[in-house]
Amino acid sequence: xxxxxxxxxxxxxxxxxxxxxxxxxxxxxxxxxxxxxxxxxxxxxxxxxxxxxxxxxxxxxxxxxxxxxxxxxxxxxxxxxxxxxxxxxxxxxxxxxxxxxxxxxxxxxxxxxxxxxxxxxxxxxxxxxxxxxxxxxxxxxxxxxxxxxxxxxxxxxxx
Numbered sequence: 001x002x003x004x005x006x007x008x009x010x011x012x013x014x015x016x017x018x019x020x021x022x023x024x025x026x027x028x029x030x031x032x033x034x035x036x037x038x039x040x041x042x043x044x045x046x047x048x049x050x051x052x053x054x055x056x057x058x059x060x061x062x063x064x065x066x067x068x069x070x071x072x073x074x075x076x077x078x079x080x081x082x083x084x085x086x087x088x089x090x091x092x093x094x095x096x097x098x099x100x101x102x103x104x105x106x107x108x109x110x111x112x113x114x115x116x117x118x119x120x121x122x123x124x125x126x127x128x129x130x131x132x133x134x135x136x137x138x139x140x141x142x143x144x145x146x147x148x149x150x151x152x153x154x155x156x157x158x159x
Contacts, residue, residue, distance in 0.1 A: 006094060006096060006102065007094050009134075009135070009136070010092070010102060010104050010127075011092055011094075013135055013136050014089055014092070014104065014106065014127070015089070017029065017138075018087040018088075018089060020032075021085070021087060022085050022086055022087055024071070024084075026071055026072060027072070029068070030064060030065065030068060032136075032138055033061065033064065033137060034130055034138060034139045035061055036060070036061070037061065037137065037138050037139050037141075038050075038058065038060060038139075038140050038141075039057060039058075039059040039063075039064060039138075039143075040055055040058050040059075040141070040142045040143070041055060041057040041058075041143045041145065041148075042055045042056070043056060043148050043149060044148070044149070045124075045144040045145070045146075048142075056145075056148070057143075083113035083116075084112075085110055085111065085112045086110070086111045087108060087110050087111075088108070088109045088111075089107065089109075089125070090106065090107050091105075091106055091107045092104060092105070092106040093105045093106070100130065100131065101128050101130060102129040102130075102136065103126070103127065103128055103129075104126075104127040104129060105124065105126050105127070106124070106127075107122070107123070108122070108124070108125050108143070109121075110122075110123075121145060122145070122146045122147075123144055123145045123146060124144045124146070125142065125143050125144070126140070126144070127140070127141055128140040128141075
């Protein structure tokens, strides 16, 4: 059985990541990742073969750095007139695996303000976290938007 301490630590880590993203502190977000970590936003949320499927995002370390550079440059359409985001997570479940990986699953609601219009994105997020000192690094983060197969506006900012 998972300890309450691990649950609280994972919850705090996810809250910290969300805060960094909402504050657009992407340079502090990048070190949260394991060197070979993968960030995925799949189009088909029923299939977990992300390597051979089309995804909105399938970012390794280089792609995450390029995405952050584009967001911070102001040249990305997705940051143009972006008033900001507020991420809310709930329904956190945490499992400790035998190979020292923490698997977490939660619901995510992103409220985005752009050009005076409020837009919401809802997703399930699956994390694979590796303990790192008194915190974690992200081995894998999969953001499964509930309307992933619908027309989506610019979502190239980091979910």
